[in-house]
Amino acid sequence: MLIWILFFLPVSTMQAFTLAAMEAKCDSINYWFEETERLWAAREFESCKQAAKNYFQCANQDTKPEKAALIARRASRSALNLGRFEEALRNALLGLQWAEKSKDPNLLAFQYADIAVIYHDFEEFENGTRYGKEGLFKAQASDADTRHQAYILNSIAINFDDWGKPDSALHYHYKVLKLNPLPDSLDIQFTFNNIGNTLLKTHRLKEAEPFLWTSIRLAKKQDNYYNQSSSFTNLGQVYQQLGKHEDASRFFDSALVYAKLANSIEKLRDTYLDRSNFHKALGQYELALENQGMYQQLRDSIYQIDRLRMFSELEAQYQGKIKDQQIMEQEQEIIIQKANFNKIVLISSILLLTIIFLTIIHFLNQNRFKKQQLLLQKEKEIEIKEAYIHAALESQESERKRFAQDLHDGFGQLISALRLNISRLQHSSGQLESRMEVVEKSEGILAEMHKEIRNIAFNLMPATLIQFGLKEGIREFAQRLNQSGKISIEVSVFGMEERFGELQEISLYRVVQEWVNNTIKYASPQKISIQLTRHEDELSLIIEDDGKGFDPSILENASGNGWRNIQSRLQRINARWEVDSTIGRRGTTFIVDIPIKEFETEAGHRFLSTTGRP
Structure with a gap:
């Protein structure tokens, strides 16, 4: 019977009802958008907050996420200006959800900065710093413009500043002034005030x-x-x-x-x-x-908050119900004029059943797709692990071959020369001068053998790294390369008074060694700068050179083991890294950030004396 009724139902009536309902919904949400913007411009924060609430009651899956994120921000800042922290944070997090739907990196960066500032205004600096850093990482990864990166850097800096960490605050403030391209000064005016505030707190008037x-x-x-x-x-x-x-x-x-x-x-x-x-x-x-x-x-x-919120929300609900009732009466009047109520109920039922059926199918397909994606991801992870293992094995085999070659070429020749000298000593005529000459040549050969042993030992595991730590190990490495006279390497270390764990120091040393050697080999630089800086919660390694630039994307498909070894070592210590270089431009920058909490600094920890690489 239901099928026959649908069959004879006029198509024009069905279309008229559907169109009327969609127009009414669209008009409502557009009205509340404009009303929220008007009230925000008039600084009527209480009414602006209620208008935003009505907007989201009309929102659906077709709502433009950019507009929804903007309205959520208006509601959040209205609540913040009224001193309602929890409500401000709730609306800011709602805005973050809409910003993520928009896929707009600038909008997402702005929303993260807003949340970090809200936490700052109510003195929850640790959460503010956490959201700021998470937003900065996503902004840089998704190529957000420098103006929005400046907003996030500012939110991190002000949290550090009022947290009592002025050095970290200035570090992030000055990063704003180093952005390339530098945003318009009007867009970053807050940075100048915040830098002045931090300098004031450190008495640099x-x-x-x-x-x-x-x-x-x-x-x-x-x-x-x-x-x-x-x-x-x-x-x-x-x-x-x-x-x-x-x-x-x-x-x-x-x-x-x-x-x-x-x-x-x-x-x-x-x-x-x-x-x-x-x-x-x-x-x-x-x-x-x-x-x-x-x-x-x-x-x-x-x-x-609790007492004031109760009265304000009751009032807002009352006003909201009145306006909602007016909208419902208008929509009902349109529906009555456009179609028959019984036909509307029938159509709605059929549409609802269709939506439920399509939703179930979509849900099943989505689950199947997720399982396939998960399987592909696991297979990719296995391939990556196999590639790392293969690279490690090849690296070990290459190291063994090099070690054997060093022993054969260096020690083999020196031992042969020493044997000949000893033979001459045995067959000499007995003259003292002749014997002394043989002894002096033998001592020279022994000195060369000692030097060769030191070079081989340094390549395997530098004694300076084991005894004195990372910064001295890198300085010795740079000094050896500087002795060639073909390159100048400068090493700068800040805040590295304490030793780190064996895994971290060896991994970072090998990363520096591998990167510098490859730079010398392929980029032909004149100067290389190595900088190690320890902050409150992370260690930064920056390697810069003036050699030939290249396309960093080629590293992902590199056939050699050098970059794979670097990635493997950095992943073992949970590091983040970035390569800044361009074809046709001189200079490359390699940046590595390692969380301090990953470092082992126990008093009883010591390096293992090994004869091979870790």
């Missing part, structure tokens, strides 16, 4: 001041009240420490004016605290107490 004035000048061009407030606050602290209290007071007053214009509770809170500390330092206790009271009031308003 004269260095901080020009960065802060630059930040103020750039913020004024865009009427960025938030950044102007931050920069004037930092400038006030600089002049306070310089003893210029009148100027400092004027700057703190300016900071308060711009914080109010920015309409940010978080910025007002921090500004009142800085003003309170300033007046307290000058002995102006009445003003200090007044500002401290304002700070405490705003701070309490931020952290009394």
Whole structure:
């Protein structure tokens, strides 16, 4: 019976109903998009947050992820300006999901930076740093533009700064100024203020001041009240420490004016605290107490989230229900005018069954596809492991052949020469001068044999690396190459006072040795720079040369074992690496970052005395 009803149902009526429903849904979501943008521009944060909520109630799988991510960001920042941390974070994470759907590396980078800043504003610096670094890795891997990379670098730096790690903060701040191409100064105005703030905390006042004035000048061009407030606050602290209290007071007053214009509770809170500390330092206790009271009031308003949220959400739900009811009445009126209600129910039922059936088929196909992909991935992993094992075996066999050749060519000839000298000594006529000459030649041969033994031992496992560690081992390696007079190798080491584990030191030494030897062999450089820098949570190795550039993609399909050995050793210590080079351009940079937590530094750990490579 159902089939016959469908058969005689007018096609025009079915199409009219479907089209009307789609138009109503589309109109609703477009309306809430425009309404959210209008309320955000008007800085009506509470209403903006509710409009964004209504937008997502209308969203579906056809919603453009770029627009959805933008609306989630508006809702997140509205909640942040209202001092509602959990709500801000929840909307920021929702925006991250939509950004991932968009496949836009710049949008994804922006969203990671937003989450890191939210964690920073509520003093959860470890989570802020973690999200920032994860976003930076994805941005660099997906070729996000330098402007969005600058946003992520800034979010990492400010978390390190307020975490009490100024050196790491400056490291990431200065990375912004080294981006190529460098973003427009207006897009990175925050960087100048943040560098000035970090320099201020390390009492480098004269260095901080020009960065802060630059930040103020750039913020004024865009009427960025938030950044102007931050920069004037930092400038006030600089002049306070310089003893210029009148100027400092004027700057703190300016900071308060711009914080109010920015309409940010978080910025007002921090500004009142800085003003309170300033007046307290000058002995102006009445003003200090007044500002401290304002700070405490705003701070309490931020952290009394649960009670305030209950009333605001009830009000928002009430208003939302009223608007939703109006939309439903409009949609119902359109449906009644376009089609018969019974036919609509019938069509909806058939469509629902069809969707369920197609969903089941899609789910089964998706599971089958995932299993096939998993199988292919495992097969690829096995192939890679076999390739690494093959490379290791070939490397060991090559090492044995080289060792045998060294012994045969070097020691074989020296031993033969020594045997001839001894034979001459036995058959000499007995003259003392003749015997002394033979003895002196024999001593020279023994000295050459000793030198040959040292060279062979160095190639197998440098004694300096075993006894004194990675930095001394690399310096000795560079010194030996410099003795040839054909190349200049410079080694710079920072923060490497402690030894690392055997696996890490040997792996890094072999990586340096393999990379430098291949560079000399194929790139014909004049100079090579090796830099080792230890940070709080990672060790950075950078090797730069001025030789011929090449296409880094050829490394993935290289037939030799050199690059395979480098990859294998780096993977064993969980390192990340990057090769920057271009055909036709002089110079190549090889960057390796290794997490410090992977390093073994136990007091009882010692190197094994071996005669072969690890």
